[in-house]
Amino acid sequence: MDLLEIKAINTDAQRWLTKAATNLRQHLNTHFQVQTKSDRNDLVTNFDKETENFLVDQIRQNFPNDKIVSEEGFGDQVQTMHGRVWFVDPIDGTLNFVKQRNDFAMMIGLYEDGRNVLGYILNVMTDELLWGGPEIGLHLNEKVQPLPLDQPLAAGLFGVNGPMFAYNHEHVRDIAFASSGARILGSAGLEFQQVILGRQVGYISRLAPWDVAAGKILAETAGLSVTTIDGDPLDMLKSQVVLVTTRRALPEVQKIRQS
Amino acid sequence: MDLLEIKAINTDAQRWLTKAATNLRQHLNTHFQVQTKSDRNDLVTNFDKETENFLVDQIRQNFPNDKIVSEEGFGDQVQTMHGRVWFVDPIDGTLNFVKQRNDFAMMIGLYEDGRNVLGYILNVMTDELLWGGPEIGLHLNEKVQPLPLDQPLAAGLFGVNGPMFAYNHEHVRDIAFASSGARILGSAGLEFQQVILGRQVGYISRLAPWDVAAGKILAETAGLSVTTIDGDPLDMLKSQVVLVTTRRALPEVQKIRQS
Incomplete structure (x- = not known):
């Protein structure tokens, strides 16, 4: 992928995340359904499913040949990292989401032939989006993010x-x-x-x-x-x-x- | 204390906290000095001392007969809860403050003859002030805060x-x-x-x-x-x-x- 294509995908991905997060925040207090998965603390909500469905849908519409790994079953059965592989976590920190309605993230990662391309971690309630990749650097919302100190x-x-x-x-x-x-x-x-x-x-x-x-x-x-x-x-x-x-x-x- | 007096003190306390937090946020990246107290993780900064000094000063000027319990030594040696006793914690979560510049609080509590009067917990970086007391109820910034559910x-x-x-x-x-x-x-x-x-x-x-x-x-x-x-x-x-x-x-x- 060249830089132009990476930048175009980046614009798309940020637009999808903004739309998904805005939608989630708007409906957070009106229709919230929780189900238990493997045990009492392994939870899934309608928002996990709706958000994943939406994000996977956007990827499929725009990049029909790419593969998708995701948590709630809307993705593909991916066996190798060959080609372009997307990773979607619609709500990371589901227990925080359910119990606190706070401190959870939406995440997207894009790899090509196993190499890092683009990553997104959006703190949904504070609207802080950490994003970037090796070709475009590190950013927090609109600002370039300085690299962390190499601390012991x-x-x-x-x-x-x-x-x-x-x-x-x-x-x-x-x-x-x-x-x-x-x-x-x-x-x-x-x-x-x-x-x-x-x-x-x-x-x-x-x-x-x-x-x-x-x-x-x-x-x-x-x-x-x-x-x-x-x-x-x-x-x-x-x-x-x-x-x-x-x-x-x-x-x-x-x-x-x-x- | 009657409600009128409590409300007047509340206005004062909120003004002091706003001023102290604004000052701290403004100088956070320019003059930051850390000292070790009892062990390597027991830290104190110039901001702990300056903030406590400022808040204790405000209390003394306005309520010279009240007693003050505080962390960094600007308060009094308080032996009983008789009368009005203030508690000041200029920076709660000093390790977070030093290591993260985030997730720390300024706190003030006021008791009269051992009874609850007014409490303040200010998340300094998000500017979320939880405040109130038995006579004036519970508030988060400008809004009345609903009481938490009585969960198991x-x-x-x-x-x-x-x-x-x-x-x-x-x-x-x-x-x-x-x-x-x-x-x-x-x-x-x-x-x-x-x-x-x-x-x-x-x-x-x-x-x-x-x-x-x-x-x-x-x-x-x-x-x-x-x-x-x-x-x-x-x-x-x-x-x-x-x-x-x-x-x-x-x-x-x-x-x-x-x-």
Whole structure:
């Protein structure tokens, strides 16, 4: 893809997200339906489904040959990262969405032959859209976003998954205690935003492809490291424990894990 | 105090907070000095001191006979809750303030003979001021704030202190896992806001008087329960483990603690 095409797709993607978020905020207090999926805290709402349906529809209409990975079943069965692959998470942080009507994100990621192209994390209620990619740089709404400082682990806060932190799975508690302190926000997208904006030195959690796809593109554009917990490259088509952190904190985290 | 006097004090307190927050936001990126107190994560900045000095000064000028409890040493040595006692926390969530420049609060609480009078929790960066008291009700900025639903523990998210959650001190982990999920925000004031706005079903942490004074007034005005971890009334002049929760969740939390 050349820069002109990337910029054209970027204009489209931002328009879709704006429309989806505006629609969601308008109807948030009038028709809200919640269903349980695998357990009492695995929830889905009419907004997850409607938003995903809308975003997938826009992609299909504009780019009928592209493949789509998405959470609620409107996408494709994608087996390889060959060609152009979109990742759509209509509502990231569904528990926050249901319980708080706040602190959740819409996310889109676009890859070509496995390479980062464009990522979007929209904090729906504050309307803060973090967007960009390797060709167009990093932006927060209308402004170019400065890259985060390359801080060591002890200098920053660390976002964690609650149960992994509580039970010290994969040394997550040890890692968090070696930082300035643990934070639990309940949205992978907003945790990625915090690290990319330089407000946290890292984040660790078990994540599905749609939870991580946009964040990985933006974090790598910001000069951060995004790997599995073992330091390997992500497999974008499966769930895995994901670590996003500054380059300087990465070896410190790995040393704690091996201790 | 009669309603007229409470309303006059309310006008003053809001004006002081607006001025202090505006000043802080204006100088946030120009002169920021951090010092360490008891350990590497116990921090104080020039803004904590300047803001406390300003707020304490306003109280002294307007109400020279009142007593003041505050974090950074500009207040009085207060031995009893007799008479009018102010509590000032210039920056609640200092670690967030230093590391994120976000998600921190200014708080003021006013008691008379130990009774709740007026409370203020200002999220400085979003400019959301939760304010009120038993005589004037609950407000978020210009709007009357509806009271939170009386939800059971399993229906809502629960804010926790990181180390208490990680080590299950006082059964905090068990309590959080019986809720919809744990959250760690790093600011007692913002955690109180979440519970009062109905976004969390509770919050538990070890808190100093200035951390809890405003939140207690607002939470009780909102019909929530605020007690020690043992279910006893707070001693407003000492540090203690504080539990704020819906009335319906309170016996559920107590049952878990006694298990």
